[in-house]
Amino acid sequence: MALLIFFNLIVSDGIEEWDRAMDNGSVTPEQIASANIHAYVGFAILGLALVRLLLRLLQGAPDAPPEEPPAFQRAAKLAHGAFYLLFFAMPVLGALKYYADVDVAGFLHAGPVKLVLWILIVVHIAAVPVHRILWKSNIMPRMTTGR
Structure with missing residues (x-):
């Protein structure tokens, strides 16, 4: 899921080019294909987010490392x-722009919501x-396997 998210964040030129071409009324098949890949x-991200949410609801989330201060545990939550x-807002906003031409959704998707995701x-x-240096906890296995 992370790879797909990075792909769409980094390789968004195709959808942006399609959007500019739509404004000019001169969209090429290549631009449509590139935009479709992004969509x-x-x-796929939205589908995986649903699976991930279901698993989290059914299995719960791993406990925070005991070394982590309570304020940071709350921040992590x-x-x-x-x-x-x-995970849900980005694909929905993008789809609203791409398939329903909702400009505010496109602005939110490519602007402030994308920025918050990057942050x-x-x-x-x-x-x-x-975690590794300050609290001496090895958080990588939890981030990669959920354990």
Whole structure:
């Protein structure tokens, strides 16, 4: 899921080019194909988010490392909740723009919501050395396998 999210965040030129071409009324088949790839990856992310949410509801989430201070445990819960919200919001907003031409959805998808997702990703990755160095906990297995 992370690879698909990174793909769509980094390789978004095709959908942006399609959007500009739509404004000019001169969309090529290549632009449509490129935009479709972005959209289909978004649908895959949405499907995986549903599976992930179901598993989390059925199995629960792993406990926070005991070394982690309570304030950081609460922050982690908020961050994970925000991730789940974005896992659903990004594909839905993108689909509303692409399939229903809802401009505000496209603005939110490509602007502030995308920025929040990038910030969360950076903070999430930065948490690994903090856990390792400050609290001496090995958080990587939990992040990669859920254990």
